[in-house]
Amino acid sequence: MGNNDAGIAGRTVDGPAAWTDEAVLDETGRRHHRAVDRVVRILDLVVAVPDGMTLTELARELGAPVSSVQKLADGLVATGYLAEAHRRFTLGPAVFSLTHRAASRPPVLSVRHADLERLRAETGASAILAVRVGAESVYMDWASTDEAFSFRISMQSRAHVTETAVGRVLLAHLGPEERRRIVAAHLPAEETVRMLDRLAGIRESGYELGFSGARLPEARAIAVPVVEGGVTVAAVSLTNHRSEVSDRALTAHRRLLRAEAERWAQR
Incomplete structure (x- = not known):
């Protein structure tokens, strides 16, 4: 632990x-x-x-x-x-x-566990749903590719929003004042500038690609926002915890996730 x-x-x-x-x-x-x-x-x-x-x-x-x-x-x-x-x-x-x-009023209405299981089956990557609580991202649900990975997530389900792909997506879609305050309070000045630039890129591209911090140092993840009623309420990632995953696979995962996010937004 x-x-x-x-x-x-x-x-x-x-x-x-x-x-x-x-x-x-x-x-x-x-x-x-x-x-x-x-x-x-x-x-x-x-x-x-x-x-x-x-x-x-x-x-x-x-x-x-x-x-x-x-x-x-x-x-x-x-x-x-x-x-x-x-x-x-x-x-x-x-x-x-x-x-x-x-149960009648969950924080995320549009993404179901079956959606995560289907993403896992189609990609061979772990599918993770996260929401923001304060300055942390909290894993709400996941469909993992192996037991060890699932255990690691369950033991440490929270992380600072700057440290994971889902967290950075959630952070990128906050209002500018709150976004700057959270980043500046957690990172030194030079890293704050770099992080704010990175968050701007997430908003522009609609996704994040990156590693997921000290908790899962070998994991590369693609994450997208989950939008309900025009508001970002969560983020979903496909997390590859095998370092040899190819760029081609990551590109395919990105396209799939963005298409799924558009479908969820219509539910």
Whole structure:
């Protein structure tokens, strides 16, 4: 389990900076709260491990005292958002009740899991659907070509928007002020200029081609925006985690994805 899925300015997933008493202003202008960040991180962790995690494992991943994590875990069990058996914590029934009630209004209406499975079957690449949460891209669904790749995604489903192809597509379609603020808060000045130029290219071309950062260092991805009602609500990528993928294959993937995105926009 890695510690690379943070990336919000002034806040790391692990370590002292994440757990100061003061709320931290992130790159989007929203303030983080220590307890809320911990609760979200706990849920993100246990959902990725089918047989659950122990209190010690959770505390280690959060970089927080066991006593503090115990209080949060007890509260989550009491409210049904965690379940505990044999000293291991898993998702509780309240999570599934909440998702069931929210099923009628998902964040992305036009892209279905069957669409991702079909893209995977046609291309031999993993198809990934992501949305933006603050300054992070979050993988909502995927159809993976192999179990190891799927496991890596499930363990680290968040990344800073500058670090992945889907994230850069989402970032490129924000308003200029918010886009500049997020980039400048995360990158040095020279890299900020280069990133803003890259984002302009994404808006002009309608797609992104690139590597997907430290989390998947060998992966090359093509990503396009998902537009609903004239607004970019998500991004979809075809991710090739074999470095020998040809430029010809990537071009074919780009054409296929753009055609699919146009079809989704009409749903």
